[in-house]
Amino acid sequence: MRPRLLLAGFLGLLLIAPRVVSEFHVTLLNYIGLYAIVALGLVLLTGVGGLTSFGQAAFVGLGAYTTAYLSTAQNLPGWCVALGGSPWIGLLAGIVVTTLVAFVLGLLTLRLSGHYLPLGTIAWGISLYFLFGNLEFLGGHTGMSGIPALSLLGFELRESRSFYYVIWAVVLVAVWLTQNLLDSREGRAIRALKGGVVMAEAMGVDTARSKVAVFLIAALFASVSGWLYAHLQRFVNPTPFGLHIGIEYLFMAVVGGSAHVWGALVGAGVITILKQWLQDWLPRLLGASGNFEMIVFGVMMIFVLQRARDGLWPILTRFVPRRAAKRELPHGALLPKKAAPEFGEVLLEAKNVFKRFGGLVANNNMSLTVRAGEVMALIGPNGAGKSTMFNCVSGVDSATEGEVLFRGEVVSALNSREIARLGMSRTFQHVRLLPTMTVLENVAIGGHLRGSKGVLPAMLHLERGEEASLLAEAARQIVRVGLRDSMFELAGSLALGQQRTLEIARALCADPCLLLLDEPAAGLRYLEKEALAELLRKLRGEGMGILLVEHDMDFVMGLADRVVVMEFGEKIAEGLPEEVQCDPAVVEAYLGGVD
């Protein structure tokens, strides 16, 4: 209950603030609100999505300049005269312009890997800033004045006290939208961007699309903030849209706690108030005028990153009892299932697959088949090339030569996302899950392709029916693999064996007809192995095809219908478990030959 009370208290304070504090403080609160909207976008983009941007101020500028131009220009070109004059048209136009610009920039820069992306944002941040300052029709470096005030239901919002409510209403709506988004199917895909791209792609998430989506949302938040700014100040010039302000926005997000929605508000508040205070005091203290608050911000930022990398919000919430997480089993309508293949149908056929890494041949002329309703085991000593083979089959990597067919269709050229859509689902040898999400949420990522509602319905929470079904399906799979007790724990807190089991539940959540398991029994205790074998037998009985890479011989021999043995990238034996066990080549590979 307590957090709810705190929220209510916060909203109450927001409501009465302009009636009790001075004009100066209302202005300060207005700015905090404006900055918080931009920082919120950065929380989504950087904190959650892992995409660092120093260029958000440029998007604020786009929003501000679009509305400034449209609402003040006297001689608009003929085709857009009808657009002139109204701030609301300016808002719409700003959204359109920002979407277009952000889309193009996003297409270009989001392809950049790792640290190239933030460097790219610095580059276009500077470019757009100089563009604002050098375009004649935007008033050059002097800027544009005479922007009309906003009017709402016949009231002109000329005073900062009345504008305050508009700004903070937008802030709260933005918080609501962001929280809704994070708590949805698309939100899970976005949260997987930071450190889980390979996994998410293998579960069918189009991560490139998710990246563009968060980039657009962050840019649009910034643009709306710019629109508000233009009509609050009623004057714009390039200064507040430069790279240094873009850096400041990022600082707000990081200082507040870049992975937390409310962190954006805390960060915007702390930095804005501190800046105001420092701008008052530092010039007096140092006996010179200038933006000396940069020095303090820089040092503070270094300190935060060295000592409290998660920002202030997690520190603040330590003093508040957390709301107990929902623990009831989710309920929802059953999701449709794909038609299961015939028993014994050939699901997977790899023909003469080669995989070379430079001079190293990791897979040399490998062939294997898996049928519906059988467990095929791929075994071999360490470094035999089993996982490479797995990656080639599942589209995580592509074979250098050879052909892979899945249900009669050539899939060698497809990526892992497209293969997942066809009904192949896999686990990873080195567990790939999102440690800060719950087991339930992690498993629900597996069901990504079974939902279809996009980002917009998610932000407005219009997809609750589908979401309930997805979570219910995830819960069913969790119960099925025996992790019911940990359903609401954070995935990172599980033991390794349980994390492997979680990966199986996640793969099952995708409703596959072929399951690829990379060392599922490693790290499991005896009883857990028994339970896993039992589960796999049951799945086999239901007609599922299972390709298994495993080291544990007892586990494999008791379970597999057929076995393929690899050594040095080549197949050295294939057959029934008993045959393979007696094969001299296999014995030599495992135990060494007699010289």
Place this chain on the structure above:
Amino acid sequence: MDLQIALLLGQDGITNGAIYALLSLALVLVFTVTRVIFIPQGEFVAFGALTLASFQAGKTPGTLWLLIGAGVAVALVDITLALRSGVFRRIPGIVGWNLAYPALASAIVFLLKPSEFPLLAQIVLALALVVPLGPMLYRLAFQPLAEASVLVLLIVAVAVHLALVGLGLLFFGAEGSRTPAFSDASFDLGLVNVNGQTLWVVGASLLLIVVLGVFFERTIYGKALRATAMNRTGARLMGISTVMAGKLSFLLAALIGAFSGILIAPITTIYYDTGFLIGLKGFVGAIVGGLASYPIAAAGAILVGLLEAFSSFWASAFKEVIVFTLIIPVLVWRSLTTRHVEEDE
């Protein structure tokens, strides 16, 4: 445009390009050794130039206070650590480098009159004040985060840049400075007049590049840096201190930065915040080389200089827009050609 203007612009472009090339080398060096994208590189350019200008104007450069302050901070941190771990034999070294050295520098600045020194001595003194800031900065800002991700290090680098620009404003004020040319000679080559400073810049850049080449190829410290760049863990197992490598790379970067500033101060007016854009243009060059290849980075930097010179002729207002927009296709090309192993979070 006739041939003469083209040659003039070319000369301009190559002069600036030579500076960008030097900076791009420093950026590649720092990145490969420490994984830090060294945004504050440009501040060393400004500090070098403005410190020299202060000497010539008979003022005490603010960088002296920064050297003293940073020295005290490093000494405090390191002595606390040394006391806590009981390694007392480190203390004289710490005191010597971080307290005695700045004290000696202040003695020279205050007791002798640097404004009456010959130019060469002024340059050496300016370098002596600015260059040690590099390793001190590494110690304070980056060493505690040496194992953090590239992105965290980048944000720290941006923060350091911000703090240094603010300090630059505090120390040197908002006015720009120029220093006298190293030589007033100029050579008439028929169509175009090559002035002496251009030759100085290009010659000194080439010389520095050669010296760096020898350093990396022939000396044990150079090899240690290369080893660290290739494989941190491996280098550490071979007994190379990654802390030493980090400090050394920052020392070299600070030296290259400050020296570049001193080279161009006679050609362009340097303000406290000029360094940032200069450094970023060095960056474009470095990125062309994928932050890994020295010769390609240098070639890219020369290209940036030429592009800048010619675009200032055709569309001078959009000079910066053109140069920085150019990074984006280059970045796209780089990240398409380098196969990235994902999940470096």
